[in-house]
Amino acid sequence: MNTFYRGRRLRRNQALRTLMQDVSLSSNDLIMPYFVADVAEKEFYKPINSMPGQAQYSIHSLLKRVEKAVKAGLKACILFGIPSTKDSCGSQGWLETGIVQRAVKALKSEFPNLIVVTDVCLCEYTAHGHCGVLSPNGEVLNDPTLELLSKVALSHAIAGADIVAPSDMMDGRVAAIRHALDQQGFENLAIMSYAVKYASSFYGPFREAAESAPQSGDRKSYQMDFANSSQALLEAEADVNEGADILMVKPIGAYLDILRLLHDNFSLPLAAYQVSGEYSMIKAAAEKGWINEEAVILESLIGIKRAGASLILNYFTEELLLKGLVK
Numbered sequence: 001m002n003t004f005y006r007g008r009r010l011r012r013n014q015a016l017r018t019l020m021q022d023v024s025l026s027s028n029d030l031i032m033p034y035f036v037a038d039v040a041e042k043e044f045y046k047p048i049n050s051m052p053g054q055a056q057y058s059i060h061s062l063l064k065r066v067e068k069a070v071k072a073g074l075k076a077c078i079l080f081g082i083p084s085t086k087d088s089c090g091s092q093g094w095l096e097t098g099i100v101q102r103a104v105k106a107l108k109s110e111f112p113n114l115i116v117v118t119d120v121c122l123c124e125y126t127a128h129g130h131c132g133v134l135s136p137n138g139e140v141l142n143d144p145t146l147e148l149l150s151k152v153a154l155s156h157a158i159a160g161a162d163i164v165a166p167s168d169m170m171d172g173r174v175a176a177i178r179h180a181l182d183q184q185g186f187e188n189l190a191i192m193s194y195a196v197k198y199a200s201s202f203y204g205p206f207r208e209a210a211e212s213a214p215q216s217g218d219r220k221s222y223q224m225d226f227a228n229s230s231q232a233l234l235e236a237e238a239d240v241n242e243g244a245d246i247l248m249v250k251p252i253g254a255y256l257d258i259l260r261l262l263h264d265n266f267s268l269p270l271a272a273y274q275v276s277g278e279y280s281m282i283k284a285a286a287e288k289g290w291i292n293e294e295a296v297i298l299e300s301l302i303g304i305k306r307a308g309a310s311l312i313l314n315y316f317t318e319e320l321l322l323k324g325l326v327k
């Protein structure tokens, strides 16, 4: 007589294990981040030291890179721009001829079925590297920034972006952007809000990649404190009420509980961002031969799906598709 649960019965062989799987990963779940730089050199390709395999591209090199990825099954990407000049309010961020705006146009005309998401923020465009405008004493001003973010989002919409993704963490930005888009006839353009975004040291490599490190201070007055859990629901709820279509949690590895919390409390689709530092840690350990890279990547991404994400922004997307590890 059996007095205990024999869980091993359904794990006896691979066929049984596969039959029992209830979480999967496909190309429809993945969004690949790309860094596009405003440079004159056509073939520009500048590897990012702290993110092996990732680079800044000119529009021309980006198109070539994306062409291969699309052939391998890439469905969606998110763009980060590196402008040629920066100023105190980030005005290159909303130029009609800005780097992201030109890249969106080029990508959409070559690959009309590729979903192009744009990151809406000022930190790559401001000389001081903060995500908003500063007061004379260096405080990041909330309400004056909203107008600028709306201009950035609108310029991305005009360029042809499929989804805009505000990542600045100013209060009220989703409402401001939604209003600006609606007023100009973009009521069908979706907003993927970086709703729950923590002030994280896992962003380190990204700041090299996007040349967006704050020149003084940190982002702790607008990004969230990882030692607080109750603000996650408040931030998400605010963005739902302001008109967000997709909610994002970022980073994700140390925040899977927060993703699950949102999953249990909201019906909107959820996205998770496996950020630069999470990517680089896996790459570094793999380079040393300490872990099985492909296995660890898949385990980390399936874990994110299991916790409740429908979309995962992550830097492994291209590689997984090109190697045929994800279909």
Ligand code: PBG
Pocket: 119, 121, 123, 131, 167, 168, 202, 203, 204, 205, 206, 207, 219, 274, 275, 276, 277
């Ligand atoms: C811009 C932005 C950041 C990331 C995405 N959008 C950097 C930051 O907030 O400092 C981080 C992405 C990554 O680390 O991969 N605000």
